[in-house]
Amino acid sequence: MTAQSKISTAFDPVATRADFPILSKSIYGKPLVYFDNGASAQKPRQVLDAMRDFSATEYSNVHRGVHYLSGKATDRYEASRRTVQKFLGAAHEDEIVFTKGGTEAINLVAYSYLAPRIQPGDEIVLSVMEHHSNIVPWHFLRERNGAVLKWVDIREDGSLDIEAVDAAITAKTKLVAITHISNVLGTVTPLAEIVARAHAKGVPVLADGAQGAVHELVDVQALDVDFYTLTAHKLYGPTGIGALYGKRKHLKGMRPFNGGGEMIREVTRDVVTYADPPARFEAGTPPIIESVGLAAAIDYLNGLDRAAVRAHEHDLLTYAREGVRQFNWLRVIGDAPGKASILSFETEGMHAHDLATVLDREGVAVRAGHHCAQPLMERFGVASTTRASFGLYNTRAEVDVMLEALAKARKILV
Amino acid sequence: MTAQSKISTAFDPVATRADFPILSKSIYGKPLVYFDNGASAQKPRQVLDAMRDFSATEYSNVHRGVHYLSGKATDRYEASRRTVQKFLGAAHEDEIVFTKGGTEAINLVAYSYLAPRIQPGDEIVLSVMEHHSNIVPWHFLRERNGAVLKWVDIREDGSLDIEAVDAAITAKTKLVAITHISNVLGTVTPLAEIVARAHAKGVPVLADGAQGAVHELVDVQALDVDFYTLTAHKLYGPTGIGALYGKRKHLKGMRPFNGGGEMIREVTRDVVTYADPPARFEAGTPPIIESVGLAAAIDYLNGLDRAAVRAHEHDLLTYAREGVRQFNWLRVIGDAPGKASILSFETEGMHAHDLATVLDREGVAVRAGHHCAQPLMERFGVASTTRASFGLYNTRAEVDVMLEALAKARKILV
Amino acid sequence: MDDTLRELYQDVILDHSKHPRHFGKLVDATNTAQGHNPLCGDRVTMYLKVDASGRIADIAFEGKGCAISQASASLMTDMLVGRTVAEAEKLMGGFLHLVKGEDAGDLDPDDRERLDVMAGVSAFPMRVKCATLAWHTMKSALESGETAKTE
């Protein structure tokens, strides 16, 4: 049961639980069953320790300083960038831009890459299962620049038809913006194929990797994707930081996003010239301590057998999927083959919020609502769903607790 | 010498040192003398503990969740907002927007408030001592929207002539963007008067409070300023978070900045409507853990006698200012009356970087360079300066170490 | 079985939520307002008919939402119909305190008893907004007809 027991090639979820202080918490006297990982994951003490130790021994602002701590902090910050680079399989470290989160990473592309390239009538292709983070920035370009949003529907099981994506890409398409994994359905999109089809028509692809980076082994070079985003807090890392991967050729040609310190080459009263990427896109003091936390989270994941983690999460999903079949009042939304460990469902005669409240009293944290994916809700004709999303530290026993709680909820609410 | 000894109305800097773990560090065998507070301050264990405890016991994503941890985390996040509100003296909590830092706070105003209001030829008034964060966003509006930057010069001692500001404000002025305290000179600008003059001409004022919030007791209502920004990491808080204060009437009329989760009212395929402030400006998962750290930093400061802290910092400045008079090869830049505890200087025959390297070997961390204020460097005809910026935990004895190190540097370098 | 849960989802509440009173539209409404709970996306539309003497002659509401918000809307409409605007406002004020576990002031004992079925919400701070949505919307409808939302 110690953190050190992860030496086998397999993976012991119960052992890893000891790494996550919050998991030993009780909620209303019941053990916490944290199934809200899709919204945000809990953080292992390795991450908390790394951030605290760094703050207590090596902290300073980064870049431009000559003194010892400045050097240390800069080294750590840039080492974090290389950790992210390797994690995503990027060719160059300057292809990684630190952002405040996944949302800002997408906005950066919208403001700095796409906005200056949009003529009225130009099209952006996206799927109906996008998170609002991968919708609203494009709506801005519709409102402000006259872009047209081309929505690709999904199949009833939540899977994406590559032909439908292909058909949506026209001579007017300026970007395909697509999630790698749906935060509601768990659907894994055929990213490499989408990229191949889009590139065949000369169109770049942005993949929203907020969920993808958690559940898939990402290799941006193999995917050949143009932009890929991630957010640390879903990756067992801290809040306040995310990253954008962008191909060098794109980043080099992009105008800055925020203006401020660190992103300039020279500022005079009359003109300003900008630094090269990634600095150009990192105005101001960056999330320094958070970068150390993000690197620690990635190190933590790399210290596990990630294939085994994936298998474990998949087992939880299958187990839960089977388990809910007993409830004829429950409809699972999203059953795409190979999907990630996210289970959304609708319950007849019970509103998701009421259900979540009852589950909460049993210690089970699930999310109820539209999951920042309103067009998807509309697609399935529901106002909201209940979502259980599983992380590496969850167990079958916890799924059992949820299943019992669901049965109980039925008794109370109907 | 314990943290608990701060019970008198006075303030004991030596006692507070025990709260800052990094201050007991040695650099090349010499005790760390951290005089780079203007770039970023060190963090007390109260801040580190608060963040860690929160992460280990109450963490979850905020808003939209029904479960226990979501409620806890949301309460903490919103409590942090109220802490900032009170710290700045804002009338309403919805006037506080959390940002990733001071730089983003200014960019938010540039993108969401000013950009849609700028016609070619419209003017933005700013001083030559602005930090790049309060310059480059306005340069963007020059480059992209045809705005004209109107620069207000300062006096030789670094002080700002209110008449010069007034004279720069014309019928074409759309915003006065001015620092509260110069990060290079320490100059405190006459903010209330500037606001009064600007308002008399119907022009709103943004104050860059990155340094001001650290050294002054801010009351945005008394100042009547329209926008005020702060950044947590200079305020003994974490990286990755800052805040924008904006008057309700302004925030209400502003379009969103980043698009994503949390900032919408409704998203469909065809249209999107936005949430009210402050949510409208907080797209995506915010810096939740950092908000707890920022509140802890403010609580920490509030637990001290802030007037006494100010007097202490002023004493350090005076002591250091006197101390450097012995060096006839050293020229202080910035001697405005009532200035904050920031001492910049130029050294004849010694480049700032060489000097900083020698000081570093004596354990003294100072900053050398243009301090993200190139127009100010140009104003004084220097390429760079050396800057010692004092924080609440610094002491006269540390100033003595720096003075000795300066004398030593002279011997080595000249 | 969890008592606070039973208290929250007591039979009266579930009955109101499953069979909401005054559900529907009013074609001849004098005041209407829309309410929105951004937490869960729930919406409600209130239709009022206030007569010349300042009495709420008729009421109806439409919307989708959780059991708490539906029951609360149903209970409210049931209780407010026939009252004067001033009476309605007093009741609304009392309710908004009650569901936060605060002192509801000097309500009529009968009103107090009927409202008490909602008092269990106060043990569920995350759900208070669900309970107040309809009431805030009613307030908007009475005041100006503007869109209300629970913050």
Next chain:
Amino acid sequence: MDDTLRELYQDVILDHSKHPRHFGKLVDATNTAQGHNPLCGDRVTMYLKVDASGRIADIAFEGKGCAISQASASLMTDMLVGRTVAEAEKLMGGFLHLVKGEDAGDLDPDDRERLDVMAGVSAFPMRVKCATLAWHTMKSALESGETAKTE
């Protein structure tokens, strides 16, 4: 007195920085390049005259900067003038390793000795860029005349 500091700021270095050799412009330069160190804002401009046989016939540099960057530029120009481009490139490669504390390869012993005065920089990682600025700029000048900068 700190030995590593003395090693860094030894007399040869201070002398070069105070009295830089080849400081100035070349009106008849065949190659030029500008370098910029974003860390400290230091700048350098390199002027080269490469003759028909591929030999660096003349060299000059202009710029402001710290003692390390000025000394490094001065030393470099002094050492490179009169060499072929190929020789210059070998020396540059060796230097860039040396200041990072890495193996400089098989340099001519005399060259090695002259470069050694800069070796102290390797103990100051924050200053390596100051030492390499002129060399990177020289490289750019030889290659394409484009702006160089130390990253």
